[in-house]
Amino acid sequence: MPKIQIVGRSYPQIDGMEKATGRTRFASDIKLAGMLHARVLRSPYPHARILNIDTSRAKALPGVKAVVTYADTPGIKFGPRSDDWTIFADDKVRFCGDEVAAVAAVDEDTAEEALELIRVEYEELPFVESPLEALKPGAPLVHEDHPGNVAAEFKVEAGDVDRALANSHVVCEESFYTNQTYQAYLEPMGAVADVDLAGRITLYAGNQIPSMIRVPYAKALGLTLDQVRVVLPDYGGGFGAKMETNTHLVAMLLAQKTGRPVRHFNTRHDDFIAGNPRVPMYIDIKLGADKEGVITGKEVKVIGDAGARIVYSQIIVATACYRVDSLYRFKNVRAKGITAYTNTVPTSCFRGFGNTQATFVLESAMDILAHKLGMDPAEMRVKNSIGPDSVSVHGWKINSCGLKECVEEATKMSGWAEKKAKKRPLKGIGLSCCNHVSGNRAFAREFDGGAGIVRIGRDGRISVYHGESDMGQGQKTVYAQIAAETLGVPLDWVSVMQVDTDISPWGFGSFATRGTLMGGNGVLAASKDAFIKLAQVAADMMESNVDDVVCEGGRFYVKGSPDKSLDFKEVALNATDSNHGSPVMGTGFYDPPTVLPDPKTKQGNISPAYPFGCQIAEVEVDPTTGKVTVTNFVAAHDVGRAINPMALEGQIQGGVAQGLGWTLMENMVTNKGKVANANFLDYLIPTALDMPPVEPKLIEPYEPNGPYGAKGIGEPAINPTMSAITNAIYDATGVRITELPVSPEKLLAEMEKLKGSHEG
Amino acid sequence: MKIPIEFVVNGEPQALFVKPNHTLLDVLRDDLGLLGAKKGCGEGKCGTCTVIMDGKPVNSCLILAPRADGSDIITVEGLADGEPHPMQKAFVEQGAVQCGFCTPGMIMTACALLDEKSDPSEEEIRLALSGNLCRCTGYAKIVEAVQVCAQRIQQDKGA
């Protein structure tokens, strides 16, 4: 076999220069001939009955082509996971921002003007903002068919938790709260929808699940699946948010009504109030350990806020209940999760998918236990760490696992031992570990996996088709590297094609840190298939056996005689001509060795590979203001074999930035049912000035189920960040943070309290 | 009522009629088809719409179109001179580009900084870029790219 040349090397994004020169056409740059512009009228109330909607004046405004409300929809209930959606509010609005009506007009100014002419009569209803309130008897019902506002429940249990906790040497019992945060991708959500004479819709939308999104959309519009085609342009970030949204359906419905292409993008304000922010959670934990620091048992209770309808919140709450149990060698665990409806913006995926919330809680509790035991928190992690070739408490099969190495490297890089030994006033260092999945069978239920198509043209150009979604993480480049490596050609011979559901394989898309492993394995399988087909032609041309033919640097040769070689392009030309124009087509798929967990016991391996990591934060706390400054950060991550180290580093640095923002700055504030800070002035995300140096380190155990040994990185990059910082704050101040974000005022008050108790 | 304006965009004189409530960003994107500058917020808070106006980086979403009359504008499309600008190359090579939605604005701000100060410190770079949000990269590689570009320009001058 030729040696590995392209996989494992840092390459800039294959389309990086297009982006840097302003040539890339993002979703919001798309303009189609005759395109109309849409704006949505949203509810000003968190909960109200709609008595009447008068659109007549809006319809009469010159330039307005259509005004639509619920009455103009097929009235079908639908949803990604629960049929509690309608395209517009039916008889009542359920959150501030709920879609009430929409206008399509010749330009945005006209559409905006028309919105002001729509008259809606509401009867305000009592509303509920907090999931704790929502679950109380007598709370206002968000959906009449969901008594008690219970959207979903989840239970899991293994071993004997009560006995384990009772027999523990130390137990940490603590309540935590993780707040609502906004993904804050720089390109707001939106789409352009076009419709043909037969009523078939093409949706140009930046979204993470181009194939899957068609299913609820077709249902909502009363169409068959084949009548909804999705084309995936480049788009400006997603981080979990860009999945199903009524924002797209508004454009689709208006395109149907007008017969013209319709563009609908959220304003930034609309994106804040009606996007898919992170699921807030109340999490109570009991965690026990024996004298040696070995974990005995864990119990958690999670209450999550779905908002006014379910996007993916209930599986996010389920994930918070048990994914983190595969980080350590747990034997006794129990969890119960309740997802509650409230009259607030529907919540959904945000990098980490519930495992971020759970990791913050578990890793804070580990820190508490380590202190109770007088043990080094790093040592306690290593002691409990799950290892390679092991099976976790829920039956998850861990192949590769570099968790211990991550802790070792991170502690070495940060000078952990010295800094821990030497107490420095108001300076602290904190550590946190994490685990995650690379794909999740429990999410993609029909099947999981990935598929690819590799086409080699008469000119030798290689086109890779896949069904996943590059939201900026560099997925296209990784797929190009895999294809180029497998075919033995230079990287720039490969194009990775835009996802078009008329052409691309069905893919589940980019979530659950699955892109590299699932999609990458699909591309790998297709590349191998294409290689064999072309190698056969080369073998015939060289009068050799296909098994003896290799390709390197774009030249085929028979093993052992590299001096007598054939140009790849010449072979491609020959292959196409002898097939009367038919290109060489490689297809292939990856079927992961995973199962749907048992519905009752939740036992079963849900992912083919599990990434791990350890992050260490150093902080300084200002004693007069309570302001926390992160001064240094290291992040060691087990990524399997790195395909593109530079891209992986970028993922880690970006994930840490989002985690730092969450811990110290970001909070969606709701006041009387309204998001009170729906803009980038009042909702701050980190700028270049807020970021400390973040030093990434890649730990690279070979993962047998990964393409060229690789696992995923997207979500693990943020999972441990919050608790690394809050554990450092504890080290600096003695204040245990149990609620995110850390506000300077609250921290200061807690520090004062501690001082008082020491002095008193 | 539309208002006539005349200005220079990427070296080319332009004469247009604009709506008084439209912004420079609207005019660039909708009237001139220059889609490099992006609309990340439309309220002056993200920097994705940054262009250089009379030598200074500005949020073009905050400039009413009539105010652009008589100005000299450079957008990301106007940077490349036959081949990509060294800042564009540095961004790509250093991995400072992920989704790329912040990239044009970020590059314009960075270029304006180096025009003002050829050898900025890391702190100065971070300060200059602090009005340009990036949600993907955590800024580390962006700062590196600006440093690499500054060094290269210095070296080229020295040579």
Ligand code: FES
């Ligand atoms: S679009 Fe101009 S600052 Fe955001």
Ligand code: FES
């Ligand atoms: S690269 Fe995506 S916002 Fe900066």
